[in-house]
Amino acid sequence: MLARVQELESRLSKNSRNSSKPPSSDGLKKTQSLRRKSGKRPGGQVGHAGKTLRQAAVADHVVEQKLPERCDVCHAALPVAQAQVRERRQVLDIPVPRHEVTEYRTLSLVCQCGKLHESRFPEKVTEHVQYGPNIRAVAVHFTQGQLLPYARASELMADLYQLDISPGTLHGWTREADALLSPSVQAIAQQVSQSPVVHVDESGLRVQAKLQWLHTSVTPTHTWYGVHPKRGIEAVNAFGVLKDYVGVLVHDCWAPYWLIQCVHALCNAHLLRELTFLAQSSGQAWPQRMMDMLLAAHRGCERARTQGITAVPSRQVLRWIGRYRALLDEGQALNPQRVKEQGKRGRAKQSDAFNLLRRLRDHESVPFTNNLAERAIRMPKVKQKISGCFRTFAGAQSFCTIRSYPDTARKHGVGRLDALRAAFNDAPMEFVGSGRIVTGFRLSASL
16 A cells, blocks of 8 residues: 555656656646756856957948038038948848749741741749749648648738739648658758667657657658558558668657667666655655766767867776666666566566666766757647647658758758748758767677
């Protein structure tokens, strides 16, 4: 009975700060932040370069404030042509946008021999009146990049550019972007599958009023999205991005990921929340000590990275490993494995502390967090909150395809809108190379 009471009390004390529960489940409860005081004063720090609004070297328009033609004292004529600039002030603004119309005309001419010569329209000019690639790129950016519903995007196009474009037309441009970007996104998936470290996450997505699953595989330089009716290994195999992956896979301990034959790394942000819960609920000292050790190791790796050091000294790593495993031993001594009761079916239910200790021992990991994948999964969830569920599965797939491309472009220093303009001008960008690997520390028995 005491064990049952403890389990029920533990359930009530869990929130988004000390478990994997979402923040929406917290209600009005006040939670404790994992952040610690840095000791720095508020505001800009010493040595910080700062950033302020500066005047442009060359102005687009110059307006000179006129002087009076005569002196207001002696009434003599002033030599205005000899006046010198005393002070300059600039106003940065944007012009009122409007669409431009380009008219193409073909010409015809009959030679003296009677041969008729006619010029032709450009290959992309196929209709009597049509929209250009910049308009289509902006519209797709509004709906897929800035997550606006089609109706609101249609209103915004009218307000900004005086263009009366129907939501149906915007939807058609989304399908066009999907077709244009599919080869580029396939290349992104290939780059992700070859990366030495990949962050993965998944979340529910409402499509046709049914629960589907949004999957993302992310590196520091590439983002890939996919949607599938299943959440587990069936979806992973269907996508093919991680089917034969052999690098380091960073995730939140979702069971199907363990079926991928690669090196696994657990997100330490999730582990810190679980350790926070155990420190609050168990009264034992080792969870807080483990948190302090993990954060100290993370800070040590960050310092080394800022100094340009590619590897932490082995002696320091060995000290972290020794401390880590000593705390595991301490925790397991206080939380032994429960023995199955005679006559009961199935395995004995273990405590939260024992399960966490087993994961910490079995899966010593890098990098420190899975924030790359969690940030990537956040925007599609925002899209769903703004616009509701996707009406068709094809629409959800188009969103995943289009979203993969501009988010990867952003990681390469290219604006999302510029990347979409390139695609609608039949020159979609290719992003080759996995870039810098951001890692923490690796705990390994071989050290």
